[in-house]
Amino acid sequence: MGFENVIAFIFLYYLRRQLKTKEIPERWRQPINYGLIIVVSLAILAGSGLVNDLLLKFLSILLISYIVYNIFTHPEFSGTKSLVYAALPLIAVSLIRDIFELAMPEFFKTWDKVFDVASFFAFIWLVAMYITYRKQKKALLAEKIKALEREKEFQITQTLKAKLEVDVAERTAELVKQKEELEKALEELKSAQAQLIQSEKMASLGELTAGIAHEIQNPLNFVNNFSEVSQELIDEMHQELESGDLEEVKAIALDIKQNLEKIHHHGSRADNIVKGMLLHSRSSLGEKTPTDINMLADEYLRLSYHGLRAKDKSFNADFKTDFETNLPKINIVPQDIGRVMLNLINNAFYAVNDQRKKAENSDFKPSVTVNTSMNEKENKIIIKIADNGPGIPKQMKDKIFQPFFTTKPTGQGTGLGLSLSYDIVKAHGGELKVESPAKEGKGLPTLSNGQAGTVFIVTLPI
Amino acid sequence: MKFLVVDDEKDVELLFQQKLRKEIRNGSIELKFAFSGNEALEIMEKSESEEVMYIFSDINMPGMTGLELLDKLKAKFPQIPVSMISAYGDAENYEKAIELGAKEFFVKPINFENLKVELNKIIEDKEPKKE
Incomplete structure (x- = not known):
């Protein structure tokens, strides 16, 4: 039996397969092909019985030995080594059996069965080894595929990473550009805001002019009247001196003195x-000076009232002041806080006058109150500007401090007044709040006819 | 002769007293002052209405304006002449005042010569009755 040929064929067949999968270098293709031809030729010759059996056996053994030798000595065949180990017992048994068969036929005949059993076990060994080998090979292959996949994944990640880096760079550049654009826009907005503030100042100055005219006209009238009357008094005094009524002269002198005080006062x-007006229109940053809040409030209350009155003949409202008399002077920019007061007072007058027009013929008495007080514990001065108008609807209350929010008809309000006031008070470290409906309290207008009323509360640190 | 002057500017009192110093001294006129429309009405209601012969009122006053006061005075005391004094000598105010029954309309700054002429007219009108 020529197991050697079968095994040699299997080996060569395997090696050829490995050639295809490139596990073995190309230079082995020819030797393997030749080997296959030789094996097949040997098998055919053995089957035909034409050639000496002994010679064929010898050639077969030589061939398998040569193949085994090569597999063991060349590292590129390491993958086939385990297959050789599997087949080795069978080869050995086959060899020994052949040797015995040739050299001692008598002995071989008696032990024939033993060789059969040995061959059988060697074959079982081969099959078992082969199965294990296949398994290992499969596992190895799977491992290899996995490694390849991992490699692929790694490659993909690398490309993604590179792409991502490019994206990030692009995005960063874009963001930087956007940031620069935004900064530019911000600059433009800032200058636009400065312009708006200035025009709001001028607009409120325009509102003021009528009030200012009245407020200057009145003291001027007194100045003129009192100086005129003083002249007359001096003439009278001369007459009394002539007639010698010194008591009357003294009385007249006192009157003249009083008049001069009045002239000075007015x-x-x-x-x-005039100074206040100039300060009001000034665009440069005002300086903080110790200011009497009551005087300031009184001044702007009158300016507001007379301003509105001069502009609109039908306008009328009562106004009252309720001042805490011993307030300390506080460090503020008077024209800025003055602007806040003017704004709040104008709004209050606007609200009550509007209500008066709507509620014509009713006994609604429009009234605006300015109240000052002090919170000694917290070192704060509180200015309340209250009106008995219709109040501010809840849904508008959150918006009134937003720039450009106005309830006035187009062209009558810039919508900047309260927003600017808010900023001014904040810049002074104070607070501007609104209460509507107003809580009734000391110095606030009495609310009647279902009027909600509104109180603006300015708190300034001392 | 009693006159009532209504103006929210308190110094008006001093001015009138000095301008009409002689008249006050010789007792031909007596001046009363009110600093708001409400105060004027209170004075008029308290005092015997005949006492006050003539009322001068400012127009531009907070609360009740001079024109509103004029309207109320004319309703309650139609026999008492009322003249208006205003810093705003515009046609609107003038016409409204005359329409409501104002006797005269004086523009601020007050020309006391004209005012005195008006006062003397009133005094002369009344004096023949006394005689």
């Missing part, structure tokens, strides 16, 4: 108003 009143 002169300074006009002076203050």
Whole structure:
């Protein structure tokens, strides 16, 4: 039996397969092909019985030995080694059996069965080894595929990473560009805001002019009247001197002195108003000066009232002041806080006057109150500007401090007044709040006819 | 002769007293002052209405304006002449005042010469009755 040929064929067949999968270098193709031809030729010759059996056996053994030798000595065949180990017992048994068969036929005949059993076990060994080998090979292959996949994944991640880096760079550049654009826009907005503030100032100055005219006209009238009357008094005094009524002369002198005080008083009143007007229109940053809040509030209350009155003949409202008399002077920018007061007072007058027009013929008495007080514990001065108007609807209350929010008809309000006021008070470290409906309290207008009323509360630190 | 002057500017009192110093001294006129429309009405209601012969009122006053006061005075005391004094000598105010029954319309700053002429007219009108 020529197991050697079968095994040699299997080996060569395997090696050829490995050639295809490139596990073995190409230079082995020819030797393997030749080997296959030789094996097949040997098998055919053995089957035909034409050639000497002994010679064929010898050639077969030589061939298998040569193949086994090569597999063991060349590292590129390491994958086939385990197959050789599997077949080795069978080859050995086959060899020994052949040797015995040739050299001692008598002995071989008696032990024939033993060789058969040995061959059988060697064959079982081969099959078992082969199965294990296949399994290992499969596992190895799976491992290899996995490794390949991992490699592929790694490659993909690398490309993704590179792409991502490019994307990030692009995005960063875009963001930087956007940031620059935004900064530019912000600059533009800032300058636009400055312009708006200035025009709001000028607009409120325009609102003021009528009030200012009245407020200057009144003291000027007194100045003129009192100086005129003083002249007359001096003439009278001369007459009394002539007639010698010294008591009357003294009385007249006192009157003249009083008149001069009045002239001075009304002169300074006009002076203050002009100064206030100049301060109001000034666009440069105002300086903080110790200011009497009551005086400031009174001044702007009158300016507002007379301004509105001069503009709209039908306008009328009562106004009251309720001042805490011993307030300390506080460090503020007077024209800025003045603007806040003017705004709040104008709004209050606007609200009550509007209500008066709507509720014509009813006994609604429009009234605006300015109240000052002090919170000694917290070192704060509180200014309340209250009206008995219709109040602010809940849904508008959140919006009134937003720039450009206005309830006035187009062209009558910039919508910047309260927003600017809010900023000014905040810049002074204070607070501007609104209460509507107003809670009734000391110094606030009495609410009647279902009027909700509104109170704006300015709190300033001392 | 009693006159009532209504103006929210308190110094008006001093001015009138000095301008009409002689008249006050010789007792030909007596001045009363009110600083708001409400105060004027209170004075008029308290005092015997005949006492006050003539009322001068400012127009531009907070609360009740001079024109509103004029309207109310004319309703309650139609026999008492009322003249208006205003810093705003515009046609609108003038016409409204005359329409409501104002006797005269004086523009601020007050020309006391004209005012005195008006006062003397009233005094002369009344004096023949006394005689």
